[in-house]
Amino acid sequence: MALGAVSLPLASRAARADTFPSRPITIIVPFAAGGPTDVLARIVAEYMRATLGHSVVIENVTGASGTVAGLRAARAAPDGYTITIGHWGTHCLNGAIYQLQYDVREFAPIALIASGxxxxxxxxxxxxxxxxxxxxxxxxxxxxxxxxxxxxxxxxxxxxxxxxxxxxxxxxxxxxxxxxxxxxxxxxxxxxxxxxxxxxxxxxxxxxxxxxxxxTSSSRLASAPEIPTVDESGLPGLYIAYWHGIWAPKGTPGEIVSTLSAAVTAALAEPNARQRFLELGQEIPPPDRQKPDSLRSHQAAEIDKWWPIVKSANIKAE
Structure with a gap:
């Protein structure tokens, strides 16, 4: 009986992993339709569909610099069917600026998808x-x-x-x-x-x-080499990169995160998707830097860099 009690949860988790996904997946976008994060999400969703075998729909949840969407994503069931896209602002700066009802560091990272x-x-x-x-x-x-x-x-x-x-x-x-x-x-x-x-x-x-x-970079954009850098324009050091990532709610099983991460990586390998990212001034990291652990370490490094700057400048939500 004891062995049966132990094996049932393991069998349940295995069955869940084997059948995931069995229905459409929602990506929460924390800004309005047509904005940069929305565009990137729709490109990735389009190509994830082929790998997952189910549609990936976009839900735009606007307000308070992405914190409304952040709370919605944090409270979603940790089953892989509701995930969120975010960036330097939503998953780094917001933690220093707002009194949040969630911790930006506690989402389960899925993939680092781009930086620009x-x-x-x-x-x-x-x-x-x-x-x-x-x-x-x-x-x-x-x-x-x-x-x-x-x-x-x-x-x-x-x-x-x-x-x-x-x-x-x-x-x-x-x-x-x-x-x-x-x-x-x-x-x-x-x-x-x-x-x-x-x-x-x-x-x-x-x-x-x-x-x-x-x-705002030390090098010009490959997709727009005619635009000078801040260094060349007389304002050196104003380097700011909007990196984008995809996360799941805290507690999402590792096997489901792995499935979603593989689908994102496959999407980013599609030539058409890569070309569209390039045209938007976005650099896709190499596959080994797209992994969940890479997103986790990158986010942590950005928090270490920017939180002291934001707080020392007394930047607060109004």
Missing amino acids: PQLIIGRPNLPARNLKELIAWLKDNAGKATSGTAGPGSGAHVAGVFFQQLTDTNFSFVPYRGAGPALNDLMAGHIDIMFDQASNSLPQVKSGTVKAYAV
């Missing part, structure tokens, strides 16, 4: 032609210029605060429910600048509907 720098961009009719002229224009319009963000404490907000500190400029932040709506207002000329993920704004840069001043 920000672009410093402006409305199409902004008179500044390069970053030095933009800084001068911002100083001439101190307190009048506006910068769009995906909410207080978002990556765009944090980047803007650091930019202000480095350049001694002063402008107002305008919060939106996501990067997509903010970019729409930038193109329409309702706000002046943004510190935005390349995956969100690069298509608009190439079409000429926004101006690009610099990339």
Whole structure:
């Protein structure tokens, strides 16, 4: 009887692993449809479907710089059928900025999928032609210029605060429910600048509907080599990369995490998916760095780097 009692849970877990998945999987996206995180999620979901044999649907849960989605994901059943995509802002910065009802460090990592720098961009009719002229224009319009963000404490907000500190400029932040709506207002000329993920704004840069001043990296984008780096533009050291990962709720069985991780890795190996990521200014890490342990260590390193910076700058959610 004792042996039977021990073997039943093991058999149950094995059966669950063998049958997973048996129905559609939901990826929670913490921002509005059309934003950079949403676009990346939809590309990955499209190719995961072939490996898993079931559809992978997107659920956009917006609000409070991704914390509403974070709580939704944290409270989801740890069965692999509800997972979430996030990035440097949602799974690093938010832990230092918000009083959360969950711990960003306790999600079960599935895969590190991409990394891409920000672009410093402006409305199409902004008179500044390069970053030095933009800084001068911002100083001439101190307190009048506006910068769009995906909410207080978002990556765009944090980047803007650091930019202000480095350049001694002063402008107002305008919060939106996501990067997509903010970019729409930038193109329409309702706000002046943004510190935005390349995956969100690069298509608009190439079409000429926004101006690009610099990339927040020490090297130029392979997909947009014409955009200078911050080093080349006279603002060295403003390095910010939006890395994206996929997580499951805490307590999700390891065998299910492995199945999901393998499906993501297979999706990222698809030539069409890789090309689409490249066009969005996203670099896919090599397969050995896509694994759950790699995402866990990368997230931990970013937390160690950014939490002291955010707290020392007294950046808080409003």
